[in-house]
Amino acid sequence: MEYIIRAITAEDDLTVKSIIHAVGAEFGAIGEGFGPSDDEVYAMSSHYKTEYQSQYFVAELNGKVIGGSGIASFHHSNETCELKKLFILPDARGLGVGKGLTKACLNFAKEQGFRECYLDTLSNMESAIALYKKMGFVQLEQPHIDSTHNGCDIWMLKQL
Template sequence: MGKDTIVIREIEQKDNPKIAKAIRSVLIEMGVPKVGTAYEDVSLDCMTETYSHPKTRYFVLAQNEEILGGAGIAPLEHYEGNVCELQKMYFMPEARGKGLGTKMMNACLEFAKSAGFESCYLETMPYMDDARKLYKKVGFEFLEKPLGNTGHYSCTVWMLKTF
């Protein structure tokens, strides 16, 4: 593995401040509201702890000691059913357009299936075109209303993939 290689790996404690900074940076870049979105989630500052529970996992894009993005899987909150949620999938500009989104989606969805989930839910913003294209490409379909209650009331696009 070369020194400039970007790898997908599970989050480590040392990554917490780096992934929080990366996610907030991308959200600001995309013009996402700071309220009703992942921006204000307290979990952003303690991602390793947040994803240390059963049936949860968070992966980061790492290049040496730098964190360029990540994505996670966790049970969908406030929903009865065997559904997980794809959470906090954001990449810094230098990680985009390299096929890493598809690789990250595959890592997340493989984990979700191995954890026994029957489907995967996500929420996004209507103007995140590249993200929506990726989600469609891997089999997510649009929903007319949200599932569960994630607290992200500013996210108005809801999608689901059944395994």
Template sequence: MKTYYKDFLIRDWQPGDRNPAAETISTVLAEYSIIFEPRGADIDVLEIETYYQETGGEFWVIEQEGKVVGTSGYYPVKRGEKSVEIRKMYLLPDVRGNGLGRYLLKELENAIANRGFQEIWIETASVLKEAVNLYERSGYQPTTGIETKRCDRIYIKKI
């Protein structure tokens, strides 16, 4: 994956992105008073190869002027029918509000559909208001079955 949105480069994760991606996610979580959990809910960010690449998923970083300013990814899950879960879709505060999140979600959906998946699941927290609004405006439907302790919302979209 390699694409551009305005002056942002969206590309496949590389091993050198491990710390910058984790730092980006940790920064966004702290903004919402959510603790980064390297041995819990966020272990997948430190083990991209195991959680994403080896399972048939993808993990992307978003760069602006050579700096990682966002992340996103998905991997197959056992719930549902030919399902994936979108994970770690985070953008630093200074790059929000210009359509990047909407573009990124659409690119994820296209990549997921092109791989033959039929359902997308997303877990999130109500405090992440921008994310909740984006998912709801993009056709994601509330459902049940939350698996991540810090999340209180779960959505599904059939594609």
């Protein structure tokens, strides 16, 4: 099965919101302190734009969006970016989609001149954590001081 990765469009917003909410609920990421509750989830394409040093990518298989992930400046930093909202539908896992999306995000981050990439996630997202470690992320002892997702219990950083 071949999937493609491309930048999000406004036509993808509703599907991406649905994926983020469904997968977030699957892993208990419900309510304040979790990414699926962020306001941006309702219109991802308008929040992630190159001119903001950010981009949200979607993975598409047979014309259907099956997941996505974003990269954005971490609290307006020129040095640190954040890998955000990597969510993939259950039936699309195991195809390398997460790795492809993460690579697209990190490549974009490097092109934008970021020096490091932060992320936060949940300890029950074991496959995601394993992927992040394979991609060179190192687990931190505590969240970044500016982290807003206080429901997360895993924090990681990668030097770019």
